[in-house]
Amino acid sequence: MGKLKSWQKSPALRQIKKYVLIVLGCAIYGFGFQFFCFPNQIISGGVMGIAMIVNAVSGLPVGVLTILMNVPLFLVAWKHFGLDFLIGSLVGMLLMSVFVDLLAISGYAATQDPMLGAVIGGVLKGAGMGLVFCTGATTGGMDIVVKFLRRRYNHINFGTLMLVIDVSVITLYALILPEHNYEAAMYSLIAMFVSTKVIDLLLYGLDNSSICYIISAKSEALIAEITSGHMHRGVTVLEGEGAYSHAKKQVIMCVVKRNQIPEIRRLVRSIDDQAFVIMTDAKNVFGNGFGNIAEVR
Numbered sequence: 001m002g003k004l005k006s007w008q009k010s011p012a013l014r015q016i017k018k019y020v021l022i023v024l025g026c027a028i029y030g031f032g033f034q035f036f037c038f039p040n041q042i043i044s045g046g047v048m049g050i051a052m053i054v055n056a057v058s059g060l061p062v063g064v065l066t067i068l069m070n071v072p073l074f075l076v077a078w079k080h081f082g083l084d085f086l087i088g089s090l091v092g093m094l095l096m097s098v099f100v101d102l103l104a105i106s107g108y109a110a111t112q113d114p115m116l117g118a119v120i121g122g123v124l125k126g127a128g129m130g131l132v133f134c135t136g137a138t139t140g141g142m143d144i145v146v147k148f149l150r151r152r153y154n155h156i157n158f159g160t161l162m163l164v165i166d167v168s169v170i171t172l173y174a175l176i177l178p179e180h181n182y183e184a185a186m187y188s189l190i191a192m193f194v195s196t197k198v199i200d201l202l203l204y205g206l207d208n209s210s211i212c213y214i215i216s217a218k219s220e221a222l223i224a225e226i227t228s229g230h231m232h233r234g235v236t237v238l239e240g241e242g243a244y245s246h247a248k249k250q251v252i253m254c255v256v257k258r259n260q261i262p263e264i265r266r267l268v269r270s271i272d273d274q275a276f277v278i279m280t281d282a283k284n285v286f287g288n289g290f291g292n293i294a295e296v297r
Contacts, residue, residue: 018135025131030099032124039109040117041184045166047141070140088137122191126198159196209282214252216275
């Protein structure tokens, strides 16, 4: 068991896992883009979107254009984020471009329905990019710009910043190439919205935690059960006061997984059926038993 844990923590295994995820993510993105988005004139945002605009005008391959436009961005990223980030992102960008151009050879279109193309293509592209971003790398282009912006605006999710940039590119697409009609741009916005939601889902997870506030005359018994029972959850005790009676009260605050809500309700009911319980959603919970506070995405 000790050897297994040591292997799981080994840098070599982490690197293998990282590049497997990058390859898988790029392949998924390529399928979503080439089989669902491109046949329905659904443009991507960022550098890939700019490459699509140039492709429509000049006929040059999208993948090749993407590589050429990424060169100056990678030179800047190398200086600010280091060699490991540069290599991972370079691999991601190259593989994504390769998958896009290789799959283009088939000429296959999974659907001719632009709405299906936008939704399913958006899900696949978001899943692909999300897997790459989970490794700490990017797929180049505007992803690097977003990583810079996250340093300054780290309260804004990665996907949200991407959406702002991508909407700008799609608007440019609609203005420069009106012969493709404005419907294509609107479907592109749908695909981009879906993609960013999937990216944020992979990076930050579901809102699967809740903050529980319990006001009870039997707070000591509840604290003992929550902390030392099979729930094993930490508890913070807040000092409260009744506004009408001015009686001092203890307010128990704890964070629980969403699937533990029925369990904590049963526990409170079994100890004090007169207790007052408030449940509210919690997002991005970090610490013991929840997310890793050291991870910055």
